[in-house]
Amino acid sequence: MGAGEAWIHPGFLFLFGCLLIPLLRGRVKKFYLLLIPALSIAAVALMKEGVYWRSHYLGLEIVLGRVDKLSLCFAWVFTIMAFLGSLYGLHRPEDGHHIAAYCYVGSSLGAVFSGDYLSLFVFWELMAVSSVFLVWYRGVPQSIRAGFRYLLVHVFGGLSLFMGMMMRYWSTGSLAFDRIPTGAAGLPEYLILAGFALNAAVIPLHAWLPDAYPEATVEGAVLMSAYTTKTAVYVLARGFPGYEVLAILGTAMTVYGVFYAVIENDMRRVLAYHIISQVGYMVAGVGIGTAMTVNGACAHAFAHIIYKGLLFMGAGAVLYMVGTSKLSELGGLWRYMPWTMVFYIVGAVSISGFPLFSGFVSKTMTVSGAHEAGRPILMALMELAAIGTFLSVGLKVTYFAFFGKDSGKVAKEPPQNMLWAMALASLLCFAIGVYPKMLYVLLPFEVEYRPYTAHHLLETLQLLSFTGLVFFLLVKKLEPEPKVNLDMDFSYRMGAKYFMWFDEKVIAVLDAIWGEIWKILGLRALFGGAKASVAFDQVGIDGVVDGTAYGVRGIGGYVRRLQLGSLQLYIALGTAMVFIILALAVLE
Amino acid sequence: MLVGFIAWLRKHIRGLRNLLVAYLLALVVLDFLLARHHPHYWFDEVFAFWAAFGIAGCFLLIKASKGTAHLFLSKPEDYYGSW
Numbered sequence: 054m055g056a057g058e059a060w061i062h063p064g065f066l067f068l069f070g071c072l073l074i075p076l077l078r079g080r081v082k083k084f085y086l087l088l089i090p091a092l093s094i095a096a097v098a099l100m101k102e103g104v105y106w107r108s109h110y111l112g113l114e115i116v117l118g119r120v121d122k123l124s125l126c127f128a129w130v131f132t133i134m135a136f137l138g139s140l141y142g143l144h145r146p147e148d149g150h151h152i153a154a155y156c157y158v159g160s161s162l163g164a165v166f167s168g169d170y171l172s173l174f175v176f177w178e179l180m181a182v183s184s185v186f187l188v189w190y191r192g193v194p195q196s197i198r199a200g201f202r203y204l205l206v207h208v209f210g211g212l213s214l215f216m217g218m219m220m221r222y223w224s225t226g227s228l229a230f231d232r233i234p235t236g237a238a239g240l241p242e243y244l245i246l247a248g249f250a251l252n253a254a255v256i257p258l259h260a261w262l263p264d265a266y267p268e269a270t271v272e273g274a275v276l277m278s279a280y281t282t283k284t285a286v287y288v289l290a291r292g293f294p295g296y297e298v299l300a301i302l303g304t305a306m307t308v309y310g311v312f313y314a315v316i317e318n319d320m321r322r323v324l325a326y327h328i329i330s331q332v333g334y335m336v337a338g339v340g341i342g343t344a345m346t347v348n349g350a351c352a353h354a355f356a357h358i359i360y361k362g363l364l365f366m367g368a369g370a371v372l373y374m375v376g377t378s379k380l381s382e383l384g385g386l387w388r389y390m391p392w393t394m395v396f397y398i399v400g401a402v403s404i405s406g407f408p409l410f411s412g413f414v415s416k417t418m419t420v421s422g423a424h425e426a427g428r429p430i431l432m433a434l435m436e437l438a439a440i441g442t443f444l445s446v447g448l449k450v451t452y453f454a455f456f457g458k459d460s461g462k463v464a465k466e467p468p469q470n471m472l473w474a475m476a477l478a479s480l481l482c483f484a485i486g487v488y489p490k491m492l493y494v495l496l497p498f499e500v501e502y503r504p505y506t507a508h509h510l511l512e513t514l515q516l517l518s519f520t521g522l523v524f525f526l527l528v529k530k531l532e533p534e535p536k537v538n539l540d541m542d543f544s545y546r547m548g549a550k551y552f553m554w555f556d557e558k559v560i561a562v563l564d565a566i567w568g569e570i571w572k573i574l575g576l577r578a579l580f581g582g583a584k585a586s587v588a589f590d591q592v593g594i595d596g597v598v599d600g601t602a603y604g605v606r607g608i609g610g611y612v613r614r615l616q617l618g619s620l621q622l623y624i625a626l627g628t629a630m631v632f633i634i635l636a637l638a639v640l641e
Numbered sequence: 642m643l644v645g646f647i648a649w650l651r652k653h654i655r656g657l658r659n660l661l662v663a664y665l666l667a668l669v670v671l672d673f674l675l676a677r678h679h680p681h682y683w684f685d686e687v688f689a690f691w692a693a694f695g696i697a698g699c700f701l702l703i704k705a706s707k708g709t710a711h712l713f714l715s716k717p718e719d720y721y722g723s724w
Contacts, residue, residue, distance in 0.1 A: 315706040316714065391643040429682050436691075440698040507675050512691045515668050519695030522665060527703050536715035546721050 060105035060118055062166065063093035063132055064176075067159030071152045083143050086151060090136035093162070097128045104168065113228055116168025122497040123351070127165045127287045129495055130355045131158065133481070134279045134362055141366050141474035142272030153186035154276055161280040165287055170218040170228045170245075173288070177214065177252075180281060181207035187273025188265050196268035202545065203265035206251070210258070214248025217241045233292050246293055253285035253336055254329050255302050256309050260541035262328060263313070267321040267378075271369035274321060278365045279358040282328055286335045286354050290497075294347050299340025304431045306333025311441025313540065318533045320368040320378040320450055324361070327404065327446055330438055331357050337435070338419040343426050344498040349419030351496050356411035356485055360403035363478035364446065367397030370467040370475070371454060380450065380533035385459030390466055394455045396475035401451060403482040405443035405517060411482045413513065414489035414504045421502075421509075440520045448524045453533055668692065 070089040077085050102125070105118030135158045145151065160183060163176035181204065188200035220241035222228055233242050251258040262282070266274050293299060310330025317323045331353070338350030370393045371386065372378040387394050403410040406417065416439065423432040466472060485492050489504055524531070650657060669689045684690050 311702065312706045312709075315702060316710040387647050388644060391647065395643065424681060427681075429684075433684075433694075436694065437698045437702070440695055441702050444699055444702065511668065511672055511675060515672065515689065515691040516695040518665055518668055519692045520699040521661075523696055523699035523703070527700070530703055530707055534710075534715065535718055536710075537718055537720050538710060538714045539716060550722070 060100070060103075060120075061096040062106065062118060062163070063096040063128060064159040064162030064166065066093045066096065067135070067155040067162065071155035071159070074151050074155070075148045086139050086143060087136065089155070090132060090139050090158075093132040093135060094129075097125065097132050100125065100128075107168075110171075113171060114169060115172055116229075117163070117172055118166050119168035120166065122495070123287070123291060124165050126351050126355065126495045126497060127283065128162060130283075130358045131162055131165065131280065134276075134358050137359070137362055137474050137478050138272070138276045138279070140477070141275055141369075141471050143470040144468050145270075145272050147190060149186065150190045150270065150272070153183050153190070154273065156183035157187065157276060157280060161284045164284050168230060170221075170230050173230055174211070174215060174218060177248075177284075178211050180284065181211065184273075184277055184281060187277055188269045190273060191268060191270045193268075199265045199268035202542070203261050206258075206261040206545075210248045210251030212248075213244050213251070217244030217246075217248060220244065230288075230292065232294065235295055235297075238296075246289075246296070246298075249285050249288050249292070250299075250302075250336075251285075253282055253289060253332055254306070255299075255336060256306055256329070257541050259306070259309075259329050260543075260545075263317075263322055263325040263540065264542045266325040266328070267319050271373045274369060275362050275365045278324070278328055278361045282332045283335075283354045283358055286332060286339065286350060289336065290339045290347055290350055294339050295342030296340050299336050300342075300428070300431060301337075301340070303333045303335070303337030303340050304434045306330060306336060307435050307438035308441070309333070311438050311445060313538060314445035315441060315449070315531070316534075316538055317445075318380050318535055320371060320380060320383075320454060321365065323380075323445055323450055324364050324368055327364075327442060328361060330442060331361065331404065333438070334416060334419045334435060337431060338422065341423055341426050341428060341431070343422055345500050345502065346419055346422035346426060348493075348496040348498050348500050348502070349415065349422050352415035352418050352492055353412075355492055355495070356403070356415040356482075359478055359485075360400045360411055360482050363396060363400035363475060363482065364404065366471065366475045366478065367393055367400060368450075370471055371464075373471075374464040374467050375462050379535060380453040381535045383454045383460050383462065384457040385455075386462070386464060387455045389464045390455075392466055392472055393475070394451070396472075396479050397455075398447075398451060399479040399482055401443075401447040403486070405447045406439055406513060407517060408505070408510055408513060409483070409486045411485035411492075414486060414492065417504050417509055417513065418502055436516060439516060443517050443520050444524055448521065449531055449533075452524075452528065453531075665692075 066089055073085065074082065100120055102120050102122070103118075104116060105120065106116070107118075108115050138154065138158075142151070142154065157180060160176040160179035164173055164180065167173040167176060185200045185204045185207075188196050188203060218228065218241070224241065238246075247258070251261075254262040266277055269277055289299065307330050310326045310328070310333060314323045314326040314330065317326060335350040335353050335357070338346040338353065368378055371383065371390065374390065374393075375383065375386070377383065399410070403412045406412040420432055420435050420439075423429075423435060493502070669692055672689050672692075687693075
């Protein structure tokens with residue numbers, strides 16, 4: 054191990070590999086777009102644990118290749134998802150879209166292997182900047198706007214992270230990114246935590262996610278659903294295991310997400326709210342902080358990336374072929390897109406945690422972990438969220454999009470590459486479900502856990518099956534409505550709206566009035582000021598004329614203070630000036 | 642082929658429904674037969690607890706979320722205008 058040993062950074066394969074994309078055409082380009090992810094999977098498979106690519110920069114230690122069980126687990130799923138996402142997006146004509154996707158995947162992998170805050174921060178920002186193009190390439194006005202909101206929120210989160218890491222550097226002299234014990238956390242650590250939490254869509258910092266993801270391109274949303282939030286789960290698992298605030302907010306996320314998913318109308322927005330819900334299990338697992346729940350968080354991140362990608366592929370295929378993903382305008386698609394439906398349902402039973410599919414072997418790990426860690430209330434809330442997951446993703450979307458009222462919309466199955474990507478993802482969901490060992494060996498801790506016990510099976514089947522019963526009794530109540538639902542983005546969307554209104558109506562008017570005031574009274578004030586300075590000069594000159602060195606020094610100090618005085622002094626003087634002029638205006 | 646199968650299922654919806662009801666009953670009966678290994682909390686010992694939890698939880702979620710939506714969360718689609 055060490056810096057000398059050969060090691061290939063899978064993220065750099067993407068970051069530099071994207072440069073060749075514009076030079077290639079046709080079949081060669083398609084082959085190349087799949088080759089890079091395949092090479093990155095191979096690079097991860099050949100990797101050995103250790104620390105690579107260590108260097109020094111400005112007296113700081115930069116580590117680009119920290120390879121241990123935790124980073125390997127995320128690298129595996131990130132590279133696998135890159136392959137599935139590339140396959141799904143092969144038909145996309147714009148090179149820029151592929152380049153943005155590659156930069157996004159590459160920087161996520163960069164963040165996963167970073168051993169210090171500085172390189173982490175650089176990759177962190179690159180992720181935000183590259184992923185916003187996946188929103189903008191949709192090219193419709195609402196996605197342009199949503200992209201700007203997405204970017205602004207992430208810049209805010211990045212600044213919080215940056216502030217935290219700088220403060221931490223000043224106090225500890227190190228930028229190494231390691232576990233921060235709960236007792237040692239102060240303001241800098243909590244600023245870093247807030248920056249991470251924003252990317253993990255921890256409530257109340259979550260609104261960017263259901264705002265932007267449903268406005269992204271069909272292919273971009275598949276990738277975005279995987280990387281931003283799960284990179285954040287990775288850094289939380291790395292730095293902040295055992296933080297009670299994460300246990301509570303994570304559990305709250307699980308319920309919050311499904312609550313909105315039940316009322317949402319847009320298929321992709323339902324899925325976006327379910328990212329919040331599912332990432333909630335991971336955040337809660339990290340927050341509870343036992344070996345089993347942290348394992349559960351990593352296992353769930355792994356399973357989630359694949360089934361959520363699959364669900365976004367299914368919903369994206371509907372949007373791509375039908376032209377809308379609003380449930381109120383869909384219905385009866387089973388006749389036209391049966392394979393898309395089957396693959397979507399595989400994703401849906403996986404996320405719902407049905408036995409034999411991937412969600413079951415990962416979600417129950419976190420839930421059982423909460424149970425065994427003595428957190429029955431958290432566990433009950435997670436089970437409530439599991440009900441809502443099956444209810445909204447499994448039943449509501451499937452029913453209203455593919456069955457339900459026939460919308461009269463006629464469609465075809467999506468292109469072959471999209472179907473193949475969905476088929477592969479479905480196969481993986483199933484394989485992990487039947488053979489969970491292949492996932493468990495990748496987890497950071499050695500924990501004995503068997504998901505397929507009679508008790509687990511019965512518990513899960515009872516919970517989900519009776520949810521199904523209630524769905525069919527209350528299906529009329531769940532009719533999707535073409536509405537938008539208020540969420541935290543209300544604050545900055547309306548905030549911006551009122552700010553602009555205030556700017557146009559109040560500030561602009563005040564500015565005009567101010568201009569008038571200045572025109573009428575500014576001159577008078579200037580004359581007054583000139584008179585005063587003349588008087589001052591006379592006093593100063595008198596002092597010099599009087600010839601006392603003491604007087605000169607005193608006045609010199611006075612003048613110097615006026616000219617070179619501190620900023621506060623100038624601000625205070627400026628404010629005083631404004632008040633004087635206003636007072637003159639009132640008198641006038 | 643797939644479409645044909647789904648159409649066939651839809652034709653026999655009544656039989657399918659009976660099958661599902663039988664399955665639900667089986668889940669409850671099985672709970673009676675299986676031994677509990679290591680109960681931690683009171684709810685680990687309640688008969689068919691998770692079936693009841695599923696029914697109550699699903700009902701509660703639908704009522705609560707749809708209720709809040711109609712109360713104040715849902716707005717017309719052009720609510721934010723060009724924001």
